Each structure stands twice: as C-alpha cells, then as structure tokens.
Amino acid sequence: xxxxxxxxxxxxxxTSELLCSCVSSKTKTTVNLHSNLAAVEGEMKSLTDRxxxxxxxxxxxxxxxxxxxxxxxxxxxxxxxxxxRVNAIQGQMVNNKKPSRCFLNCRKRYRASREVEETLKEIKxxxxxxxxxxxxxxxxxxxxxxxxxxxxxxxxxxxxxxKKLDETMRALYADGVQVIGIWGLGGxxxxxxxxxxxxxxVDDPTQPFGxxxxxxxxxxxxxxxxxxxxxxxxxxxxxMEESEQRxxxxxxxxxxxxxxxxxxxxxxxxxIDLDTLGVPRPEVHKGCKIILTSRLMEVCSTMTTNxxxxxxxxxxxxxxxxxxxxxxxxxxxxxxxxFAEAIVKECCRLPLAIITVGAAxxxxxKVELWKHGKTSIRSLPxxxxxxxxxxxxxxxxxxxxxxxxxxxxxxxxxELDLYLTGIANLxxxxxxxxxxxxxxxxxxxxxxxxxPGIISELSCLESxxxxxxxxxxxxxxxxxxxxxxxxxKSSFNRLHYLKISLNGIPWEKSEDLSWINRxxxxxxxxxxxxxxxxxxxxxxxxxxxxxLNLSLSREWIGWxxxxxxxxxxxxxxxxVKMLEDFIESxxxxxxxxxLFIKNCPTSLERGGGCAARCDLLPxxxxxxxxSIENLNSISELAGHLGVRVxxxxxxxxxxxxxxxxxxxxxxxxxxxxxxxxxxVLNCKNLKELFKNESGQNIFPDPMVPKLRxxxxxxxxxxxxxxxxRRRGRAWSRLTCGGAKVSEGCxxxxxxxxxxxx
Numbered sequence: 001x002x003x004x005x006x007x008x009x010x011x012x013x014x015t016s017e018l019l020c021s022c023v024s025s026k027t028k029t030t031v032n033l034h035s036n037l038a039a040v041e042g043e044m045k046s047l048t049d050r051x052x053x054x055x056x057x058x059x060x061x062x063x064x065x066x067x068x069x070x071x072x073x074x075x076x077x078x079x080x081x082x083x084x085r086v087n088a089i090q091g092q093m094v095n096n097k098k099p100s101r102c103f104l105n106c107r108k109r110y111r112a113s114r115e116v117e118e119t120l121k122e123i124k125x126x127x128x129x130x131x132x133x134x135x136x137x138x139x140x141x142x143x144x145x146x147x148x149x150x151x152x153x154x155x156x157x158x159x160x161x162x163k164k165l166d167e168t169m170r171a172l173y174a175d176g177v178q179v180i181g182i183w184g185l186g187g188x189x190x191x192x193x194x195x196x197x198x199x200x201x202v203d204d205p206t207q208p209f210g211x212x213x214x215x216x217x218x219x220x221x222x223x224x225x226x227x228x229x230x231x232x233x234x235x236x237x238x239x240m241e242e243s244e245q246r247x248x249x250x251x252x253x254x255x256x257x258x259x260x261x262x263x264x265x266x267x268x269x270x271x272i273d274l275d276t277l278g279v280p281r282p283e284v285h286k287g288c289k290i291i292l293t294s295r296l297m298e299v300c301s302t303m304t305t306n307x308x309x310x311x312x313x314x315x316x317x318x319x320x321x322x323x324x325x326x327x328x329x330x331x332x333x334x335x336x337x338x339f340a341e342a343i344v345k346e347c348c349r350l351p352l353a354i355i356t357v358g359a360a361x362x363x364x365x366k367v368e369l370w371k372h373g374k375t376s377i378r379s380l381p382x383x384x385x386x387x388x389x390x391x392x393x394x395x396x397x398x399x400x401x402x403x404x405x406x407x408x409x410x411x412x413x414x415e416l417d418l419y420l421t422g423i424a425n426l427x428x429x430x431x432x433x434x435x436x437x438x439x440x441x442x443x444x445x446x447x448x449x450x451x452p453g454i455i456s457e458l459s460c461l462e463s464x465x466x467x468x469x470x471x472x473x474x475x476x477x478x479x480x481x482x483x484x485x486x487x488x489k490s491s492f493n494r495l496h497y498l499k500i501s502l503n504g505i506p507w508e509k510s511e512d513l514s515w516i517n518r519x520x521x522x523x524x525x526x527x528x529x530x531x532x533x534x535x536x537x538x539x540x541x542x543x544x545x546x547x548l549n550l551s552l553s554r555e556w557i558g559w560x561x562x563x564x565x566x567x568x569x570x571x572x573x574x575x576v577k578m579l580e581d582f583i584e585s586x587x588x589x590x591x592x593x594x595l596f597i598k599n600c601p602t603s604l605e606r607g608g609g610c611a612a613r614c615d616l617l618p619x620x621x622x623x624x625x626x627s628i629e630n631l632n633s634i635s636e637l638a639g640h641l642g643v644r645v646x647x648x649x650x651x652x653x654x655x656x657x658x659x660x661x662x663x664x665x666x667x668x669x670x671x672x673x674x675x676x677x678x679x680v681l682n683c684k685n686l687k688e689l690f691k692n693e694s695g696q697n698i699f700p701d702p703m704v705p706k707l708r709x710x711x712x713x714x715x716x717x718x719x720x721x722x723x724x725r726r727r728g729r730a731w732s733r734l735t736c737g738g739a740k741v742s743e744g745c746x747x748x749x750x751x752x753x754x755x756x757x
Contacts, residue, residue: 146201147198147211158314161314177289179303179304180305191267209261209289217269218267234254251279266293267294269299272303323347330363396419396440398420403423416439417440419442436461464497472503485502499524501527502527504526505526523535550578583616594621594622595620625653646673651675676707686718
C-alpha cells in the first residue's frame, strides 16, 4: 500500500502543480480585467494620436512623390487590423457593466480578459514600433514612381483626338510594336493625346511598365539635355563634369535592368541616335517601347517606327465646341455668333489656334471686338497716318503683322516697338522720324533687309534693340546693299543702349573701341564663317565675353581688361597665349577688381612660360574659376601672372577637377591679408586649402586674418584645411556660424575653427 501511495503521490503532485499554475494564471488574467481595460483605453489614445501623425506625414510624402518605407506601410496595416478588436472591447465595456457570477459567465469573462490582455500587448508593440520611425516615414533612397502625371489639356469631348488616343493605346499594348510615331501639322496637337495617354497610365494599376519616362527634345537637338531629363526621371545620381559618352553608358546600364519601360520623346525634329543617347535599342531590349511626336513623317521613318499615327485637324463640330468651351456662352449670342463662327474658320480647325483665340475672346460682349477679332492684326489701317501727335506706337507680339503703312508723317513719334512682329522690311518713311529715341526690332525673325542710310538718319536715336532679329549688320566691304556697322558708328555719340548682330568682328585695334565707354548697355553677337558666334555684353563697368579665341584678338582684347571693373570669360580659347602677350608687354590692369573664368581650357604651371615682371592684377578682389582643366592650384595662376593677391577678398571655385590645393604658401605668397570668403565646390581632387612649400611645418600666423566665411562641398579627397601643427590662429576670425561643410567631404578628419561670435 505504501508503494501504491508513493506512486499515486508521484503522479498527482506534478499534475496538481500544473493545474494550480494554470488556475493561478487564468485567475490573474481575470482579476486584471478592469486594470487592463483602463490601460487599453489610455494606450489607445496615445496610439490614435500617433496614427494621425504618421498618416499626416505619409500623405504629405505621397504628394511630394516620395516612397513610403515598407515598415511604415506594414504598421498602418497592423493598425487597421487592430482597430475592430479595440472597437469590440470598447463595446463590451458599455454592454457588460455588471458581469454575472455564474460559471458560464466566468468562462466568458476569462476569454474577454484574455482578449483585452492580448490587445493591450499589440497596442504597446505598435507604439514601440512607431517610436522607431523618428519622424521619417519615407525611404532615404527615393525610388521613382512608375508614371508621373504630365500637366496638359483634356481631350474629353474631342472625338477625333480620343480616337487617336485609343489607336495609340492599342499599338502600345500590341506585341511586335515597339516604336510608335505620332505626327501632324504644328498646332494640330501632337503632344496633347500623348500627355493624356501618360496620365491614363498613372491611374491604371495594371499598366505593365516599370517606369514611363517623358523627355522633351525640341528643334535644337542637344543630346545632353535629353540625357539629363532621363537621368533625373530615373533618380540617377548627378556626376559633375560628366561627358556625353559617360552619361550614355550610365543610362544604358540603368535602363537595361528595367524589365519593361516606356520612353516618350516629345517634339522630335530629326533622327536621334539611341546609342548616343544611352537608350537600349528596342530590337535588343524587348521590354523597351518608345513613343515619339513630330511634325514630320520623315522623322518617324528615320526612327524606324513600327506604327505611324497621323494627327488630324478637328472636324467642324469639334472646332466649334472647343471654341465655345474657351470663349464661353458669349459665342452663342445672336449678334456675336456669326463673327465667332468666322473666327473658328480662320483657325483652320487647329486645336492650338482655337484654344488661344477662344481664350482671348472669352466673355467679350462688344460686337466691335468680335468684328475686328475675325483676323489677327496683319496690317495697320492707313488712318494711323492722321495721328500726327502720336508719341508711342507699341506693336509687340503682333506676330502676324507683316506690313505697316508709311510712318513718315508721324514726326513726333519717340518710341516704336515692333518686337516679335512678322515684318520683312522696315516701314517706309521711318527715316523721317527725327524725334525717334527708342526702336525695338527684337525677335523680328523675318526681317532680312535694312537699306543703307536709314538708321543713320534717325538723328535722336538713343536705344536700338535688335537681339534675335534675323538681320545682321554687314562689315565694311561686305555691304551687299544692306546697312553696315560703319554706318551705325555715326550714331555712337548719342546711342547708349545697343543690342545687334554682325556678320563678323568689326574692329582690329583697341583704338577702335573708345565709343563703348559711352554705352550703358551693349550686347553684340558676331557670327563667324565657321558657324560659331561670339557674344560680348557690356553692363555698367562690367563685361562678359563668350566663345572668343582670345589669342587671335590680342590687338584689341586688352581694352576690355583695362576698361572693366568686372570681367567674365566663358568658353573662350587661347587664354594662355593672351596672358603671355600681356606679360611680355608688361601690362597691368589696375581697374579690374572681379575676374570670372568659366569653361576656358588652360594649362599653366607656376614659374613656367613667361614670368611676369609686374603684378598683372594689382587690385583684384574677386576671383571665380569654374570648369577649368589642367590647373593644380591658384598659386600656379598667380605665380604665372605675378599676381600678389594682397587685395583678394573672395575666392570661389567650382568643377576644377585637377585642382589639388588652393594656395602654396611660401616664398611667393606669404599671407592673404584681406581674404574674407572661400567657397570651393565639386573639385574632386582637392586635398587641402593651403600647402606649405617653405620647407618648414609652420605657416605664417595669422595666415588669413580676415576670413569670415568658408564653404566646402563635394570634395571627396579633401582632408585638411592646412597641413601644419599650428592651425588655430590661422582661422582665428572664422566663427562656427561662418563655416559650412556640405556633404561629399569624405576624408575630412578635423576642422578647427573659433566658436566666438
């Protein structure tokens, strides 16, 4: 019996222990019901507040096109799943104020207690996860949306355009169709249906493309511009000073990894080489599809399109409906409708013309306006000649205005503005306008001829603007029956504003340029035999020169250096040769205070070439260098020119890829006593600002006593400001507020500046 009792005890004891433990746990859960309910209510309030914050942040991020982090998306789904459970518990709290004591209700009470306990744990977990968001709900690396909306007019109600859209959509989804050409007359609306197609894909969750890319080409084809648009759409990291070939390789590598993509090329005027652009050929990448729009069927052929869709003009009913939509109900008025219908007919059923004119006539109720609005202004009435006291005649933007009556009787006219008109010749009698001060012929693209003697007869002319006109003043000996620059020179004693084009550079020596000092604004474009153009702009005491071979202009280029306080050189060749000519002639330009050099190829070595015997730029205060190759430091430039930089106040460098340091401080440059601002950006090989070549490891102290602003950015090899044991006093005036180090200075180990304000 004792053995049996022992066996029974051995079996019962663990079972009893387990049973007691289970009962204890359930009892604890049941007893804690009220406290857990209170906790659920309190924690849920905190969670609700956090839900509102996260949703507000995600909605704002989605509007900006940012991608929401996967963790945040999952959290929001978990919150949605939790909400019905909480609602059920809160409902039970209201309906079960007094729980029954029966065994069955005890069992229900336990289940309810268990549900409350688990819900409370889930709420606490969600709050803990939300705390890890740190107010950052978007991905650090932004993935581009598959399709971005392109703003454009709707084609609802335009049966013809909708048919073409459906035809294009069918071709887009058809097997074996990879390049689609949309073509038609200018103004017929080639682009509009394609914009609608793009925006239709935005709202289609089943569309097959990983990404849809829109790029505008335009008449002046620049491959790099198209590459930039594609790269920005793909969120490719920008690489400064990147060649066309390098960018093409990067685009190709990125696009070939897309299973399916659609490239839309808008406004194509000539064949585009996809290899040069960096786009995989459709015959190689079967997931690549291309849609192009053009005015020319020939362009579609050269781009080897599989399907060509011609955009037709609207029919009469569509034209009228579109016009009424833009002009408003006024077009239906009995006294106006005949004129409105005539205007629609003048628009030749072209959507762009109808939209433009309709918007211009919107809600105009005067019959006279509609009567004159039947046609755009093509000529002026001869009654204009009776306005003998007319002082100002402004006809700008009348692009259809091709002919003017004789203006010879308007002898009191002081200002004549023909900007962007369609005139091919100057109006008759203009040479009699003895009071005329201002003549604007800008953007007169059809102006081919100005007879000799007309401009010189305008004895009071002070301002002549012909920028982007098709007329070029001729040089002496190349008159061809047209006005010359020599003739124009007779007006220089009174002209102070001049913007013209010439078919060559009209001067050979500096002595020929004294008249420029009288100009408040001068803009000259010289067209050269090889097709390039030189631009010279004078403003106040500043001068900008672009696309000039400086070495071939040394007989007169020095005049601009000597007569400008600010000089900008952009895309100019022959810089080194010009500087050597200055050095050989012991030139010194004391008046030049600001020098900007951009995209000018150069190769200078400190101590190499011609050594300057005097300071070429003794009063230089600002130096800006951008995209200068083969220059290791400013010391090379300064040493070559003999520039002591004592007056230098500001230095700014960008995209100087060979620059390794700014200054070499030694025998030639001891200190920079007036330097206040240093800005260095995107110089990929720059390692330090100041290099010690004196043989000692000690810099002059203080080296830059007036420095107050330092900005460094995207300098991947930059390590230190100056490689010396004594840095502190060299930067004594540089406060923490004036120091700014942007991203990209990967190797910078320590920057020591003062914290004084």
